[in-house]
Amino acid sequence: MTEYPPFAVTVDLVVLTVRAEQLCVLLVRRGIEPYLDRWALPGGFVGIDEDLADAATRELAEETGLAEPAGHLEQLGTYGRPDRDPRGRVVTVAWLALLPDQANPVAGTDAASADWFPLARLVPGQLAFDHERILADGLERARAKLEYTPLAAAFCPPEFTVAQLRAVYETVWGTSLDPRNFHRKVTGTPGFLDPVGRSTEGERGRPAQLFRRGPAAILHPPMLRPDPPRPSEG
């Protein structure tokens, strides 16, 4: 290790949540150059003695003000085009986080401000660096993972109804699903849902049974998205 090219390494987070029937991503407004005042994914430099996953967790906590919430965090991919940061050679490890809608006040740290953005409202070219591509990759990963994992529950509070879970699928996929078939599918897949034993109260309509995330790590067989053309992939 006498000689090697020095890199800067950062983590960037694609933090998704579902609120008000909309799939939203957490963005921060940059307070420094480059891309001053532009929106960007939250992130930051990795400490020289810090594990990558720890750095991601730390940034997530800093930006959302939450200490390891009940959501989900996984590595998304690494982006390192030589020209992606005008300041020099920066390689970023991107992470995907799925969080329940915890009315996160979003603590302002070094970022000027941070807020949830409905994805439908984003316009091309709005994000700093290559964050638009990272976001697109994160979105596709999230959509794909709902098919073969029980991760949709990561968008829900600890206890939730089948209808809430269905709303997550519908929002993330942008489709509508038959309530009866969906109910049959999720309650019939072993390990997907654990019945709490209680029901909702005070809501409109018939009370709904409450569930928690089950122990299953994957869905088998998967819950496939409806017809619309499927994305290509490398």
Place this chain on the structure above:
Amino acid sequence: MTEYPPFAVTVDLVVLTVRAEQLCVLLVRRGIEPYLDRWALPGGFVGIDEDLADAATRELAEETGLAEPAGHLEQLGTYGRPDRDPRGRVVTVAWLALLPDQANPVAGTDAASADWFPLARLVPGQLAFDHERILADGLERARAKLEYTPLAAAFCPPEFTVAQLRAVYETVWGTSLDPRNFHRKVTGTPGFLDPVGRSTEGERGRPAQLFRRGPAAILHPPMLRPDPPRPSEG
């Protein structure tokens, strides 16, 4: 970018191929410390002006002596535990390559030697650094991808038979598949296989039709592995 912790960035390759009914990985014997004389995944440092994907492609070409073969190369994940390399802080971007059995002579570059290892013959603790975990992750990725992509063809020569393709699945998954159902599935999935129009000659048994990879990028519906318990996943 005035101040940031300096990292070294490497790429490491999980190069898989199927030869002699065995799933094999390309390993190199290390010629320098640390882990001198231990087997490791092929890889090396990323140039300061080099794209990550280019570095992976370059290493693949160096280690196999092949310039971008008909196989497949994709990013697998990034590993950066602070203590993973005793020489200092090294973050490695791992890549997964699937190659046909091109009787690669494996050019010896800086590595002392390189060779294909049947996975069944690897013993725990045999690999340098955290390469055992990287390899395990690559294996699971490859196995999973055969389910919902036509990537099995990446293990085959440009023109191949259904039986060759089936052998790939059986070898990678370690299962046996019904030849008739497999034939129906792969020939019935639009875009999976393109018929060449010719057949094999001089083989045992009835000549088999030759195919090329079709244009499909994903398999829908997927080809699911037989029953055996499915691996958990984060």
Place this chain on the structure above:
DNA sequence: CCCTTTGTCGTCCCCATGACGATAAAGGGT
């Protein structure tokens, strides 16, 4: 010429799922 080997087509059955009707269980209004 038979036998073995391998490829390919066809049949049967079951289960998962899409489409959709019917019923249960709450609240709100008159």
Place this chain on the structure above:
DNA sequence: ACCCTTTATCGTCATGGGGACGACAAAGGG
């Protein structure tokens, strides 16, 4: 009290993919 709306949940039916397996085709070898 009653009806109406809303939502949850259970059933029914048809379709289609896939597992199990039989049958035939097309080569080579003794």
